[in-house]
Amino acid sequence: MTSVPKDGIAVPQAEAVSAQRPLHARLTTRHLIITGTTIVALLIPLAAPGFMIFPLTEVMVYGLAILGLNLLTGFNGQFSLGHSAFYGIGAYTAAIMMHNYDISYFWTLPAAGAVCFAVGFLFGLPALRLQNLYLALATFALATAMPQILKFHLLEEWTGGVQGLPILQPDPPPFLPITTDQWLYYLTLGVILLMFAAAANLVRSRAGRAIMAIRDNPIAAAAMGINTSLYKTITFGVSALYTGVAGALSALVVGFVAPDSFTIFLSISLLVGLVIGGVGSIAGCLFGGLFVLYLPNIANSISTGLSGAIYGFILLLVIFATPSGASGFVRFARDGFSAPALDRARFLSVWFGISTYGVITLLIVKGAGLGKSSPLIFWITYTMIILGITGWQTIMAVKRLSDMRRSRWWGILLFVPPLNMLLLIALFCAKTRSHDTLTAI
Amino acid sequence: MKQLTRRSVLAGTGALAVTVPLLSPRVARAKNYGPGVTDSEIKLGNTGPYSGPASSYSAVPKSQVAYWKMVNDDGGINGRKINFLSYDDGYTPPKTVEMVRKLVEEDQVLLVASPLGTPTNSAIWQYMNQKKVPQLFVATGATKWDDPKGHPWTIGWQPNYQSEGRIYATYILKEKPTGKIGVLYQNDDFGKDYLKGVKDGLGEKASMVIVEASYETTDPTVDSQVVDMKAKGVDVFVNCAIPKFAAQAIRKTAEIGWTPLHILSSIGNSVGATLKPAGFENAKDIVSDFYLKDPSDPKWTDDAGFKTWVAFMDKYLPDADKSDAGYVAGSSLAAMTAQVLKQCGDELTRENVMTQAASLHDVTVPMLLPGITANTSPTDFAPVKQVQMAKFDGQRWNLFGELLKGAIG
Numbered sequence: 012m013t014s015v016p017k018d019g020i021a022v023p024q025a026e027a028v029s030a031q032r033p034l035h036a037r038l039t040t041r042h043l044i045i046t047g048t049t050i051v052a053l054l055i056p057l058a059a060p061g062f063m064i065f066p067l068t069e070v071m072v073y074g075l076a077i078l079g080l081n082l083l084t085g086f087n088g089q090f091s092l093g094h095s096a097f098y099g100i101g102a103y104t105a106a107i108m109m110h111n112y113d114i115s116y117f118w119t120l121p122a123a124g125a126v127c128f129a130v131g132f133l134f135g136l137p138a139l140r141l142q143n144l145y146l147a148l149a150t151f152a153l154a155t156a157m158p159q160i161l162k163f164h165l166l167e168e169w170t171g172g173v174q175g176l177p178i179l180q181p182d183p184p185p186f187l188p189i190t191t192d193q194w195l196y197y198l199t200l201g202v203i204l205l206m207f208a209a210a211a212n213l214v215r216s217r218a219g220r221a222i223m224a225i226r227d228n229p230i231a232a233a234a235m236g237i238n239t240s241l242y243k244t245i246t247f248g249v250s251a252l253y254t255g256v257a258g259a260l261s262a263l264v265v266g267f268v269a270p271d272s273f274t275i276f277l278s279i280s281l282l283v284g285l286v287i288g289g290v291g292s293i294a295g296c297l298f299g300g301l302f303v304l305y306l307p308n309i310a311n312s313i314s315t316g317l318s319g320a321i322y323g324f325i326l327l328l329v330i331f332a333t334p335s336g337a338s339g340f341v342r343f344a345r346d347g348f349s350a351p352a353l354d355r356a357r358f359l360s361v362w363f364g365i366s367t368y369g370v371i372t373l374l375i376v377k378g379a380g381l382g383k384s385s386p387l388i389f390w391i392t393y394t395m396i397i398l399g400i401t402g403w404q405t406i407m408a409v410k411r412l413s414d415m416r417r418s419r420w421w422g423i424l425l426f427v428p429p430l431n432m433l434l435l436i437a438l439f440c441a442k443t444r445s446h447d448t449l450t451a452i
Numbered sequence: 453m454k455q456l457t458r459r460s461v462l463a464g465t466g467a468l469a470v471t472v473p474l475l476s477p478r479v480a481r482a483k484n485y486g487p488g489v490t491d492s493e494i495k496l497g498n499t500g501p502y503s504g505p506a507s508s509y510s511a512v513p514k515s516q517v518a519y520w521k522m523v524n525d526d527g528g529i530n531g532r533k534i535n536f537l538s539y540d541d542g543y544t545p546p547k548t549v550e551m552v553r554k555l556v557e558e559d560q561v562l563l564v565a566s567p568l569g570t571p572t573n574s575a576i577w578q579y580m581n582q583k584k585v586p587q588l589f590v591a592t593g594a595t596k597w598d599d600p601k602g603h604p605w606t607i608g609w610q611p612n613y614q615s616e617g618r619i620y621a622t623y624i625l626k627e628k629p630t631g632k633i634g635v636l637y638q639n640d641d642f643g644k645d646y647l648k649g650v651k652d653g654l655g656e657k658a659s660m661v662i663v664e665a666s667y668e669t670t671d672p673t674v675d676s677q678v679v680d681m682k683a684k685g686v687d688v689f690v691n692c693a694i695p696k697f698a699a700q701a702i703r704k705t706a707e708i709g710w711t712p713l714h715i716l717s718s719i720g721n722s723v724g725a726t727l728k729p730a731g732f733e734n735a736k737d738i739v740s741d742f743y744l745k746d747p748s749d750p751k752w753t754d755d756a757g758f759k760t761w762v763a764f765m766d767k768y769l770p771d772a773d774k775s776d777a778g779y780v781a782g783s784s785l786a787a788m789t790a791q792v793l794k795q796c797g798d799e800l801t802r803e804n805v806m807t808q809a810a811s812l813h814d815v816t817v818p819m820l821l822p823g824i825t826a827n828t829s830p831t832d833f834a835p836v837k838q839v840q841m842a843k844f845d846g847q848r849w850n851l852f853g854e855l856l857k858g859a860i861g
Contacts, residue, residue, distance in 0.1 A: 062557035066550055159668055162639060173640040175545070175571060177578055265546045267575040272545050276504065307547070311502065311540040316514075318540055319503045 052200055061192040063379055065264070066304055068196045071203050072260045074300030077284040078210055078293065079253030084282075085291035086214055087246040088226030090143060092278045093134075093150030096157040097127050097251040099273030101258025103161065106176040106268040107169050116181040116263055120202065123259035124252045131251020135244035154275045161270035175269030178262055195264050202260060203297075206253060211293050213249075222246055254281075287329060289336030298337040301375070302329075309374045325371070332360070332367040340364050353411050359439050362407060369400035401425075408438060415441045486801040488535075488562040494793060494800060495535045496520075497555030497564040499572065500591075504542035511778025512568050512591050512785070513538050518768035519786035529793045532800075537561065543568075545575035552576045556585050563805050566591045566609070566785040570641045573597070573606075581605045586805045588792065589785050589835070593719075594641050598834040600810070605802075607809050607833045609785060609826075611718075611743055613642050617649015617692075619741060619839060619856045620715050624688055625654065628713055634663035634686035636677055636693055636701060646692040646717060662686060667697055678704040681712075692717040695725035702726070706734035716740040718839070723748045724775035727844065736846040741839040741856070744784060745819045748775040749848050757818035780819045787817035788826060788835070823855050 056064045080094050104126045105119035114122075134153065141149050161170050170176065183194035213219050224232040225239050233239050262268050280303045288299025310321040333340035344364070347357045376392055409422045415438075424434040488495030500513025520536040528534060537559055541548040548567065555561045563586035567573055570592045580587040581603045589609035590597055593616075597608030624631060635650055637643035643666065651658045663684055665677035674697045681689060682705075689712040691701050698720030705714065714737070720726050721740040745752050745761075752758035764783060765774055772779055793800070795808040812835060814825040826835035837857050842849040 060557060062553040065553055069546070069550065155670070159670070164639075173571075173644070175574055177574075261546065265549050265575065266578065267545055267549070269545050269571040269574065271543070271571045274505070274544075276542075276544070304550075307503070307540065307542065315502050315538065315540060322503075 049204065053197075056189075056193040056196045061190060064192045064196050066379070068192075068199050068264050069261070070300040070304050071196075071199045071297070072257050072264060072300070073281070073284060073303050074297035075203050075206060075260070076254045076257035077281050077288060077299045077303070078207065078296040079250045079255075079257065080281050080285050081288075081291065081293070081296055082210060082213075082222075082253060083246055083250035084285060085289075086219070086226060087222045087243065087250075089138070089243065089247065090147040091150040091250070092147050092275065092282070093153035094250075094254045094281050095273045095275060095277035096150075096153045097131060097254040098258035098261070098277060098281075099157050099161065099268075099270075100130055101127050101255030102262040102268045102273065103170060103176075103258075104255070105259035105262040106178050109178050110171075110176045111169060119259050119263070120256055124256045127255025127258075128248040128252040131255075132244055132248035134251070135247025138247060139240050139243055151275065151278075154278045157273055158270040161273070170270075173270060175267060175272075178266050178268070180266045181263060199260050199264065202256065206256065207293060207296075210253070214293070218242070283326065287326075287336055289338030289340075292336065292338030295336055295338035302371075305375045305378060306371075308378050309371070312374075312378055328367055329371070332364045337368075340368075348410070353407065353414050355411075355439050355441070358407065358411050362404065362435075365400060365403050365407075369396065372396055408434070411438050417441075484799050484801065486562050486803075486805070487560040489532070489800040492532055493535050494529065494532045495537065495559060495561045496789070497552070497559060497561035498536060498538040499541040499548050499551045499555075499564070499567045500538060501543040501568060502540035504544065506543040506569065509543075509568055509778055511772070511776050512566070512782040515769060515772075515779040515782030516566060516786040519764070519783045519790075522764055522768055523786075523790055529790060530797060534790075534793075536565075541567075541569075541572055543572060545571050548572040549575050549579065552579065556580075556583055562586075562800060563588050563789075563802065565589065565789045566782075568592065570594045577603060577606060584802060586802055586809065588805065588809060589788050591781065591785060592642075593645070595645055598832070600831055600833045605806060607806075607828070607835070609788065609835050610781070611836050611839050612834060613645035613692075613717075613719075614649035614652065615834075615837060615857075616718060616741060616839065617646045617651075618653035619841075620690055620717075621650050621653025621655075622856070623715070623739070623841060624660075624690075624713070625657070628688055631660060631688035631713065632684075632686050633661045633688045633690060634665065634681035634684070634712075635661060635690045636665050636667065636674060636681075636697075638693060638697075639666040639668050642719065643692055646690075650690060660688075667693065669694070671697075673697075673700050673704075675700065675704045677701075678710075679708060682708055682710040686712060688713045688715070690715045690717070691720065693720050695720050695722055695729075698726045699730040702730035702734050702738065706731070714738045718742060721842075721849070722746075722775070722777050723848065724773070725777075732844075732846050735844050738844045739841060740844070740849065741841050742849065742851065743821055743824055743836055743839045744777065744780050745821060746849055747777070747780055747819075751848070755822075757820075760818045784817045784819045788815070791815050791817070821851070821855075 055067065076094065076098055079097070080091060083089050083091055101123040104123040105116070108114040108119045108122060109116055138146055138149060160166070162173050164172065180191050181194065182191060183189050187194065214223070221232065221237045221242050224235065224237060225242055229239055284296070284299030284303040287302045288297070289295030306322060306325060307318065310318040310325065313321050335343065344361045347353050347361050373393065373396055376396065405422055405425060408425055409419045412419050412421050421434065424430045498513055498516060500510060501507050502510045502513065517536055517538050520534045523529060524533045537555060539551040539555070541551050552564060552567070555564060564580065566589045567576070567587070568591040573587070573590045573592055576587065584605055587606040589607060591609070593610045593613045595612040595614040597606055598612065599606070624633065633650070635647050637647050647664060651661060654660055663681050663686055665681065667674045667677060674693065678701050689705065691698055691714060693701060698716060716738050718741050721742070723746060727735045745755070745758055761780070761783060762774070765772060765779065769779065792805060792808045796804050810828050810830050810833065812826050812828045814827060816825045820836070821840055824836065824838045828835050838855040840851050840855050841853050842851045
């Protein structure tokens, strides 16, 4: 977007000499969403209280860690249960630099990235010989070993042993009138924007295609002249780098590191986030982060004693509703809309998926605590989300009615509680008659 | 254009979903009330491991929740109901930080009562003291909580592991002044605290400790450590292990026909969790220390405090296993917090909570052993310091001797 022609916006019907198309033609939905989300993300901390900024910062940190795992698993097809170890190494690199050597927090991020890249690369070398489940097992060993290595008495001088290390959280630069929470949020936001953009570029580059070719068919990739071992180890290193930077950020955000924060459970959480967000999707990682952070809270708010069971239940529900993760679901729903007709199977799955995500979003918003601190805005947000969900559902129903060659006005039944169930059943059961391209409204 | 309209709708919906809008400024509080207090309610916060690797400790927060329910049914404290918010932190420090921040900043609790776990409490230690919010009676026995100067908003509760270690040392010096000591400890905070306590207690005779054997919680057994101790001629075995490993060690000791003076730390002296699996006949003559009443000991059947506790358990936690010491600890912690709130009267500020918590004089709660009381002062943030030794007779623990105190100087 940097090379926008000067007249791009002012005169859309430009003189038609520029080789480039005008701005509005080059803008895609993707750009709009990214820009919109970034603007909202920039505004949030100015309005939200500190205790809400903190978990959102953690969401971004987890999202970054999940992206690391995704580069390896989603794009390169190598399994890892060991990413908690890289996360831990990143966190400890930052903590040791700051606690023991008084180095500015700013340098801890590249250092953590570099250390983790090296560790990941070295670990990737023997991992070359291992495939699929065996690699998962080897990385599992790494994850189980990590907390104990951090507790090891010879390293205690640096790692603080079981007691962990406290970190002085960085103050915002003096010229910025913001709190530490806000500063950490913006720092994290900046880092993830940079790293997400880098990842997006990576997977679209020649190297990215090589990485994915190895995933899809290693033998064919090798036959095409791709150095599979080099790419695999480098991907391992880059993946560890991403997760390590996330770890360093988490150390800054939490202000404390302890070996027990980096157990195998963390690896599994990251894997859950990866699958929920969408394997092989970059934006989906952030959704995965959201899920990883808030789902336990939701489960706990429903029942403290049964939180584990409820967590499992919601997980099953989400996997069932959207088997290809959030990003896969978005694609699926979009294809449904652009297809000539919304067939009934797709109609039901999209409906089910939107409802599931809608309810989870509502629970997250409810659990995030707006209700108590500013009820008015909470209700506005709440209502808007509900309107958003019902809006989508109405659009779907109307499109489906058109495909059934029924009057679209039947859609009004959606808003009449006992009858809307009947309508839904009718929408699902009826035959699709139309195959014209119909855009609902 | 049609495309663009739909897309902008999509973008708009996406943006809304992430929007977390403005917060209205908070209202100023009445003068003698801290945050979370009204004429009819006191809001308290708590975190505990309801899920995750340490979820077996969830009895502690659960019994606190039940205890406050009882307090409310009895009319509350000075006419105020207690709103006890207990959140799951899964025993992971980052989650504890998240939950405690929610409690302090969103829920606006008066204080955070007895969060459980050493790493979890360490993670919020600095925060609580920066924010000046009482971190009252933490449910962990690490020694560092007794730091009124550096961390005036954090106060411990149970006898800390180091002072227990000292008590064992004193006992050993009296019983077997020429013994060769072997210590089995968990390779983490509490294990190392015990070891340090034993050595400090021995003072110049610290060389009596000839074997220091550690284990990891993930180890399958501690058999080799036990065999090794016997081989090296150890005749005083200090067993500072959690129930699973303590039981293994007791069983192995009997198997190899080794009969040292066997001291079992309070962390692993539960009859139900340790001695039963180890076999009562193998556990005969083991010595340990207590500060709470052992709920499985029939001796307390007629004890007034024990009866109160059983009545509480029957009514509020009817399905719970009464031999789980977690329920004893949790209800005792809640009872201590209730005592502090009572003392506060109508001046329910965070400052006054700490002042009152630091001026406990001979306070007792139903399940503390007879004679053991909680005492604090502005320079002493370790409420319970006394323990009593007990010997296992093959059926139950028999308390003996005087109350002992292993002060940390």
